[in-house]
Amino acid sequence: MNESRVGSRYAKSLLELAIERNVLDQVEKDMTYFLAVCDASPEFVRVMRNPIIPHPKKKAILEQLFKGKVNDLTMAMFVLITQKQREAFLVSMAHEFAALYRINKGIELAEVTTAYPLQDDQRAQFINLVTKKTGKKVELTETVKPSIMGGYILQIGDRMIDESIQRKLTRLKSKLNDNSYTPQL
Numbered sequence: 001m002n003e004s005r006v007g008s009r010y011a012k013s014l015l016e017l018a019i020e021r022n023v024l025d026q027v028e029k030d031m032t033y034f035l036a037v038c039d040a041s042p043e044f045v046r047v048m049r050n051p052i053i054p055h056p057k058k059k060a061i062l063e064q065l066f067k068g069k070v071n072d073l074t075m076a077m078f079v080l081i082t083q084k085q086r087e088a089f090l091v092s093m094a095h096e097f098a099a100l101y102r103i104n105k106g107i108e109l110a111e112v113t114t115a116y117p118l119q120d121d122q123r124a125q126f127i128n129l130v131t132k133k134t135g136k137k138v139e140l141t142e143t144v145k146p147s148i149m150g151g152y153i154l155q156i157g158d159r160m161i162d163e164s165i166q167r168k169l170t171r172l173k174s175k176l177n178d179n180s181y182t183p184q185l
Helices: 003-020 024-040 042-049 055-066 072-083 087-105 120-134 165-177
Strands: 107-114 137-144 152-156 159-162
Touching (some): 003 072, 024 087, 055 072, 087 107, 107 120
């Protein structure tokens, strides 16, 4: 069974339990914290995915890192996954949980790429634009990429609006290279 499918099943179960116990927002913060630990420590992820390291050792590592810092439900899910010997799917589960949480809360994920960091008024304009297009709350992430020279690239789900100077120059170059001019005699 592929990783995202297994992770999705655990994430769905965790989401349902969190809703039932009224701790959904806390569990979402726990999953965000877990993913931050994974991003900060690739070694941790490698240990969890390593089939040679015994499962009780992985459980001890998880307890040492997260016990007392996350909700009891989150910790119980970590322990359950370890007992089922599925620690390799923890990262996938956390990503899937984040996606399910956004769907549950009606949050649209959007990413804006600009040549320079956004100012507060520009950020508000992008949030308003995405809110009008989707009718949902917006979680906006920002990326600075000087190579686009100016303008912006806005990614909303699988849709992209590319209004960058780089894109416009590429289109202009393509038009200039299109030698469709025929002189009239």
